[in-house]
Amino acid sequence: MSAPASIDEFRIRLAEVTDTLPKRLRQCAEFIAANTDRIAVSTVAELAVGADVPPSALMRFCQILGFSGFTEMQRLFREAYSPGWPDYGTRLKNLKENGAGSPAALLAEFVEAGRLSLEQLAKSADEAALSQAAAQLAGAETLHVIGLRRAYPVASYLTYVFEKMQVPAMLHDGVGKLDHRHALRKGDACVAITFAPYSDETLALAADAQARGLPVIGITDRLTSPLARLSATVLTVPEVDFGAFRSLSATLALSIALAVAVGTAREG
Amino acid sequence: MSAPASIDEFRIRLAEVTDTLPKRLRQCAEFIAANTDRIAVSTVAELAVGADVPPSALMRFCQILGFSGFTEMQRLFREAYSPGWPDYGTRLKNLKENGAGSPAALLAEFVEAGRLSLEQLAKSADEAALSQAAAQLAGAETLHVIGLRRAYPVASYLTYVFEKMQVPAMLHDGVGKLDHRHALRKGDACVAITFAPYSDETLALAADAQARGLPVIGITDRLTSPLARLSATVLTVPEVDFGAFRSLSATLALSIALAVAVGTAREG
DNA sequence: GACGCTATGGAATAAAAATTCCAAAACAGG
DNA sequence: CCTGTTTTGGAATTTTTATTCCATAGCGTC
Numbered sequence: 001m002s003a004p005a006s007i008d009e010f011r012i013r014l015a016e017v018t019d020t021l022p023k024r025l026r027q028c029a030e031f032i033a034a035n036t037d038r039i040a041v042s043t044v045a046e047l048a049v050g051a052d053v054p055p056s057a058l059m060r061f062c063q064i065l066g067f068s069g070f071t072e073m074q075r076l077f078r079e080a081y082s083p084g085w086p087d088y089g090t091r092l093k094n095l096k097e098n099g100a101g102s103p104a105a106l107l108a109e110f111v112e113a114g115r116l117s118l119e120q121l122a123k124s125a126d127e128a129a130l131s132q133a134a135a136q137l138a139g140a141e142t143l144h145v146i147g148l149r150r151a152y153p154v155a156s157y158l159t160y161v162f163e164k165m166q167v168p169a170m171l172h173d174g175v176g177k178l179d180h181r182h183a184l185r186k187g188d189a190c191v192a193i194t195f196a197p198y199s200d201e202t203l204a205l206a207a208d209a210q211a212r213g214l215p216v217i218g219i220t221d222r223l224t225s226p227l228a229r230l231s232a233t234v235l236t237v238p239e240v241d242f243g244a245f246r247s248l249s250a251t252l253a254l255s256i257a258l259a260v261a262v263g264t265a266r267e268g
Numbered sequence: 269m270s271a272p273a274s275i276d277e278f279r280i281r282l283a284e285v286t287d288t289l290p291k292r293l294r295q296c297a298e299f300i301a302a303n304t305d306r307i308a309v310s311t312v313a314e315l316a317v318g319a320d321v322p323p324s325a326l327m328r329f330c331q332i333l334g335f336s337g338f339t340e341m342q343r344l345f346r347e348a349y350s351p352g353w354p355d356y357g358t359r360l361k362n363l364k365e366n367g368a369g370s371p372a373a374l375l376a377e378f379v380e381a382g383r384l385s386l387e388q389l390a391k392s393a394d395e396a397a398l399s400q401a402a403a404q405l406a407g408a409e410t411l412h413v414i415g416l417r418r419a420y421p422v423a424s425y426l427t428y429v430f431e432k433m434q435v436p437a438m439l440h441d442g443v444g445k446l447d448h449r450h451a452l453r454k455g456d457a458c459v460a461i462t463f464a465p466y467s468d469e470t471l472a473l474a475a476d477a478q479a480r481g482l483p484v485i486g487i488t489d490r491l492t493s494p495l496a497r498l499s500a501t502v503l504t505v506p507e508v509d510f511g512a513f514r515s516l517s518a519t520l521a522l523s524i525a526l527a528v529a530v531g532t533a534r535e536g
Numbered sequence: 537g538a539c540g541c542t543a544t545g546g547a548a549t550a551a552a553a554a555t556t557c558c559a560a561a562a563c564a565g566g
Numbered sequence: 567c568c569t570g571t572t573t574t575g576g577a578a579t580t581t582t583t584a585t586t587c588c589a590t591a592g593c594g595t596c
Contacts, residue, residue, distance in 0.1 A: 011491050018492035022573060033490040034506070037392070040309050041346040044554060054575050059555060069555065071582090078309040103402045104395040107525035111386045114521050118386075122379045127372040134371045150428055153421035153520075160418055161513055175443055245429055245524050249517040252421075253382050256513050257375035290543060312584060322545050327585060338584065339552090 028061035040077035117250035138265035140189030146172040147193030165263030296329035308345035382517035388506040389518040406533035408457035414440040415461030433531030474498040
């Protein structure tokens with residue numbers, strides 16, 4: 001079997017071979033697949049540490065791929081190497097100027113929007129409100145999560161994370177227009193997520209929860225949102241829109257942080 | 269004189285020093301200035317040949333710049349090559365050791381993880397595959413989207429965006445274990461999203477679509493994923509995990525870009 | 537043209553890296 | 567539970583690479 005002559009060939013060979021490999025060699029394959037870009041600038045020993053295998057396993061892995069050894073594999077990547085760091089700002093600008101509307105240009109836009117959102121979130125986050133929200137949720141029994149339309153991905157992920165952390169959580173997803181509002185019980189708490197244009201169903205559930213005396217944590221876009229009036233604690237997320245769509249990066253980051261904080265607090 | 273601590277500092281030092289150097293050392297300086305990007309992936313001998321000087325001259329040159337030797341200079345460039353990963357690991361460890369667990373600290377971590385993911389996505393995205401995927405989806409009738417567990421938020425948002433752009437799309441969400449595989453019709457296409465540990469249902473639907481001859485667009489974490497074999501086009505996303513959870517920022521950015529590209533292509 | 541200084545090339549050495557090999561462990565099949 | 571096979575880890579070895587050192591060449595000055 002001969003050595004891959006290009007990085008594409010390398011990738012194909014890697015994909016072909018991975019399934020057939022035993023444990024340690026598969027670790028190599030997976031680490032290499034996830035860190036292909038570091039091959040050019042690393043030593044066998046460094047990569048072995050990263051993959052958590054002995055160096056000899058990595059050598060075997062190179063040979064299975066068809067190379068005579070690590071050196072030959074590395075040569076492939078060193079020759080193809082062209083660093084990203086003349087910087088990605090220019091690259092982004094190029095994209096915008098040239099192929100506007102091309103999928104790659106769109107991707108650059110959404111990446112940029114996401115980065116901005118995250119940056120703003122880091123700057124503007126209300127840490128006190130976040131802690132308070134975490135405390136309220138940690139003290140509750142079942143958590144009810146609602147978020148529809150574009151907030152739905154956030155609500156579903158939040159529920160997923162709660163479940164993974166063994167926090168009892170219920171996603172109010174409106175499937176079949178079934179209304180689970182009577183599942184709201186004393187001692188529970190509610191997380192409601194909605195952005196302009198605010199979803200009536202979400203506001204209705206939040207209002208219901210509030211009426212029953214449950215603490216409502218609102219995740220929304222601004223303090224003047226109708227959700228704010230219904231919430232015990234409001235978390236605002238400065239999401240940057242691109243076109244009609246928001247990246248949700250910041251909203252998700254905030255939500256997961258909240259969920260993990262709650263999960264850890266309840267374990268302790 | 270101490271070693272430059274960043275590539276900017278390196279450039280400044282190099283510019284300062286070049287004029288004062290004798291012939292051979294100036295050759296080094298000029299060659300290095302013109303081939304800064306090769307430092308990370310070359311040996312002393314190779315660079316010396318390129319600059320047309322003996323290796324010892326290059327060594328002296330490194331020392332004049334303030335480094336202890338070539339190795340130290342090279343390290344600067346090897347590390348700068350992918351600044352994201354090396355210190356992410358340490359940061360995470362620091363967090364665990366220090367005041368970890370506070371909601372604000374968690375938030376900072378997820379913001380950082382998201383930012384890194386987006387950065388890597390911008391660098392590593394396979395633009396050809398993205399265009400190809402967009403073209404395949406634009407040419408299809410109904411789009412079938414599947415993604416379960418932690419990929420579910422992505423799948424649901426993708427479907428939302430498709431709907432908003434008036435692209436007929438169907439979300440296979442597994443509600444009630446109802447299986448909608450027979451909704452896959454000739455002329456349709458399928459978007460499947462799954463990350464390790466890969467969801468059987470997602471793979472099954474992708475396989476089914478492939479068997480019926482529909483183009484499958486796979487969104488997954490690595491090229492060696494089982495989804496790759498079932499897909500006409502594979503898009504990989506280098507998501508940075510924090511603890512057991514991924515930020516999804518990069519995955520979402522990629523997905524929305526894809527959806528918007530498809531939407532615009534179909535309008536035209 | 538001789539003297540002192542700096543610059544240079546190359547050979548010698550030290551350090552680090554890659555690669556091989558073998559004994560032990562894990563594993564599958566009978 | 568034993569037996570033959572595959573997989574594994576690590577130590578030994580080889581190769582490559584970086585680094586040092588010194589003799590010599592060049593060059594300006596007196």
